[in-house]
Amino acid sequence: MQKNGLTGDVTGGINEDLGNMFNINGPTLWIASLFHDPDKSPDAILKVFDAEIERVRAAPVDQATLDLAIVKMRSRLYDNIEGFFGFGRADLLASFALFNDDPGRINRLEDEFRRVTPDLLWKTAQEYLRPTNRTILLVEAKAPAKPAAAPGPEKKS
Amino acid sequence: MTLPIFSRAAGRIGAALLLLVLGTAGASAQQAQKETPPAPGVPKDFSIPSPTKFTLDNGMKVTLVPYGTIPKVTVDLAVLGGDASEGADQVWLGELMSSWMTEGTTTRTASQISQATARMGGSLDVTVGPNSTRVTGDSLSDFGPEMVRLVADVAEHPSFPESELARLKADQVRQLSIAKSRPQQIALEKFRSVMYPNHAYGRIFPTPEMIQGFTAAQVRAYYEASVGAARAHLYVAGRFDPAPMESAVREAFGGWKAGTPVSFPPPPASPRSARAIHLIDRPGAPQSTIILGVPVIDPSNPEYVPLLVTNTLLGGYFSSRITSNIREAKGYTYSPFSQVSVRYRDGYWAQNADVTTNATGPSLKEIFYEIDRLKKEPPSADELKAVQNYMAGVFVLQNSSRAGIIGQLEFVDLHGLPDDYLSGYVRRVYAVTPADVRRMTQKYIQDEKATIVVVGDKKMIEEQLKPYGTISR
Numbered sequence: 001m002q003k004n005g006l007t008g009d010v011t012g013g014i015n016e017d018l019g020n021m022f023n024i025n026g027p028t029l030w031i032a033s034l035f036h037d038p039d040k041s042p043d044a045i046l047k048v049f050d051a052e053i054e055r056v057r058a059a060p061v062d063q064a065t066l067d068l069a070i071v072k073m074r075s076r077l078y079d080n081i082e083g084f085f086g087f088g089r090a091d092l093l094a095s096f097a098l099f100n101d102d103p104g105r106i107n108r109l110e111d112e113f114r115r116v117t118p119d120l121l122w123k124t125a126q127e128y129l130r131p132t133n134r135t136i137l138l139v140e141a142k143a144p145a146k147p148a149a150a151p152g153p154e155k156k157s
Numbered sequence: 158m159t160l161p162i163f164s165r166a167a168g169r170i171g172a173a174l175l176l177l178v179l180g181t182a183g184a185s186a187q188q189a190q191k192e193t194p195p196a197p198g199v200p201k202d203f204s205i206p207s208p209t210k211f212t213l214d215n216g217m218k219v220t221l222v223p224y225g226t227i228p229k230v231t232v233d234l235a236v237l238g239g240d241a242s243e244g245a246d247q248v249w250l251g252e253l254m255s256s257w258m259t260e261g262t263t264t265r266t267a268s269q270i271s272q273a274t275a276r277m278g279g280s281l282d283v284t285v286g287p288n289s290t291r292v293t294g295d296s297l298s299d300f301g302p303e304m305v306r307l308v309a310d311v312a313e314h315p316s317f318p319e320s321e322l323a324r325l326k327a328d329q330v331r332q333l334s335i336a337k338s339r340p341q342q343i344a345l346e347k348f349r350s351v352m353y354p355n356h357a358y359g360r361i362f363p364t365p366e367m368i369q370g371f372t373a374a375q376v377r378a379y380y381e382a383s384v385g386a387a388r389a390h391l392y393v394a395g396r397f398d399p400a401p402m403e404s405a406v407r408e409a410f411g412g413w414k415a416g417t418p419v420s421f422p423p424p425p426a427s428p429r430s431a432r433a434i435h436l437i438d439r440p441g442a443p444q445s446t447i448i449l450g451v452p453v454i455d456p457s458n459p460e461y462v463p464l465l466v467t468n469t470l471l472g473g474y475f476s477s478r479i480t481s482n483i484r485e486a487k488g489y490t491y492s493p494f495s496q497v498s499v500r501y502r503d504g505y506w507a508q509n510a511d512v513t514t515n516a517t518g519p520s521l522k523e524i525f526y527e528i529d530r531l532k533k534e535p536p537s538a539d540e541l542k543a544v545q546n547y548m549a550g551v552f553v554l555q556n557s558s559r560a561g562i563i564g565q566l567e568f569v570d571l572h573g574l575p576d577d578y579l580s581g582y583v584r585r586v587y588a589v590t591p592a593d594v595r596r597m598t599q600k601y602i603q604d605e606k607a608t609i610v611v612v613g614d615k616k617m618i619e620e621q622l623k624p625y626g627t628i629s630r
Contacts, residue, residue, distance in 0.1 A: 036331075037327070068275055071277070071278040074278055078229050082229075086557055
């Protein structure tokens with residue numbers, strides 16, 4: 001997206017804005033969002049999205065790519081545990097107590113992620129990142145209001 | 158200097174509280190009686206775990222702080238200057254430089270930089286503040302020294318590849334148009350330009366034309382003039398091995414050019430605020446965005462902490478007087494807040510609020526009423542105690558992270574505060590008396606000189622505003 005000049009930044013993730021990818025159990029959303037210039041069409045942006053998503057759906061990623069994802073995951077997990085003024089750890093303990101009756105799962109979460117294989121990731125992408133499964137929301141700026149649309153004569157100011 | 162309780166974090170706090178409430182509801186169905194929560198702990202002084210400090214031959218200062226239990230480390234290079242170094246025709250030139258710095262070094266491409274960062278489980282950002290430009294790396298502890306080398310490379314050897322410049326400028330124009338679609342940003346721009354005429358602190362936004370006019374040569378010249386070891390301070394906080402970390406720092410930064418020491422533009426001349434209303438028309442706006450403020454002291458003044466306490470009580474936290482009045486009692490607004498906003502040798506106090514259009518005048522009335530009330534009579538000891546407990550608790554909480562610790566150390570170093578500023582902060586907060594709060598209000602919140610900016614539907618609010626000052630456009 002950046003290299004194509006379509007946007008400066010893409011944000012998103014699993015269960016973003018409601019919580020994080022670790023404190024959810026059940027249906028949730030994977031979301032990506034960005035701002036684009038009016039002269040860049042949503043279709044051009046979706047084309048780049050689709051090409052990237054198709055890469056993980058077409059074939060299993062190599063182990064090196066998966067290892068990289070695990071490093072990023074660990075880093076985010078630690079940030080979440082420490083974050084939110086220290087409540088992050090309590091939040092995760094509470095989540096695992098609620099969902100699994102097992103707050104100690106916080107200690108095993110890293111290992112659970114390490115068990116993900118390229119094959120599992122591939123199957124997951126095929127199942128969930130289907131183009132037919134998604135919703136696209138476009139927020140467009142309104143055209144500027146025309147002064148002439150106001151009823152009655154207007155004084156010039 | 159308060160928790161960002163009105164920002165995005167508020168939603169998360171809300172969500173977390175909701176969880177707690179749901180949990181309690183479930184429990185109380187089974188238990189007849191609710192347990193009395195334990196009393197809150199006694200606020201403690203904040204102490205930084207014994208830092209290692211040293212200065213390199215080129216003048217760069219280094220502070221290493223072992224902190225926390227999480228295996229991560231933050232490497233933050235603060236280069237003094239920032240927005241204050243930009244000329245009138247250079248607004249956001251520093252931002253353009255900062256975004257260009259991560260596009261490549263003399264030995265790494267942009268994609269090598271981002272791959273290295275990802276491999277370390279980290280992030281690398283160059284950001285610009287009012288008084289400094291910061292190169293900040295964050296990584297798993299395994300990669301601490303490597304992150305130091307990456308931060309050093311980006312700071313010392315940016316290649317500024319010309320192929321990327323047009324795209325980065327287009328990004329800036331987009332950011333500008335997003336920012337200027339927001340009434341709070343429009344209000345801030347006006348407020349700053351009135352408070353700081355012909356001064357870098359008064360220039361928030363460039364024009365799109367200014368951005369388009371920036372050349373590669375200008376950015377390079379700006380980098381040469383404003384980035385160097387003599388004005389830099391490296392902070393490392395988190396879990397790391399001290400010896401390898403120190404040698405990585407010495408090796409990576411020892412050969413950096415000293416550059417020019419920083420000199421900030423002198424503070425703007427006083428008086429720079431006079432009671433007047435600056436009205437910006439936003440036809441059809443359902444809300445009016447208000448900023449009402451006066452110049453105050455900066456953190457180097459011994460009365461800064463008493464002023465912070467006064468601000469918190471007046472409008473700076475959820476139970477503050479102005480918030481209780483215009484949000485809770487009157488329902489004019491959802492998230493009003495006041496703040497003491499500081500830069501090097503400069504500060505202003507301001508009340509911010511987005512209020513319902515038909516409550517624009519009444520909101521000003523209540524804000525002035527609360528300021529005047531605090532000038533006339535001191536708060537009760539109980540009201541002040543609640544403020545002090547909040548500030549002491551929040552201070553320790555917000556410093557309990559790598560970024561929090563680094564932020565506080567940078568603050569102390571920028572403003573040249575005494576060594577006991579952080580360790581004595583909680584004590585100084587509690588030393589403030591009700592009489593002090595009244596005196597601070599009288600001395601500093603001089604609302605008869607308030608600069609008032611309102612962004613809203615002019616035809617709906619102009620009459621409402623007239624009683625509160627001359628309206629200038």
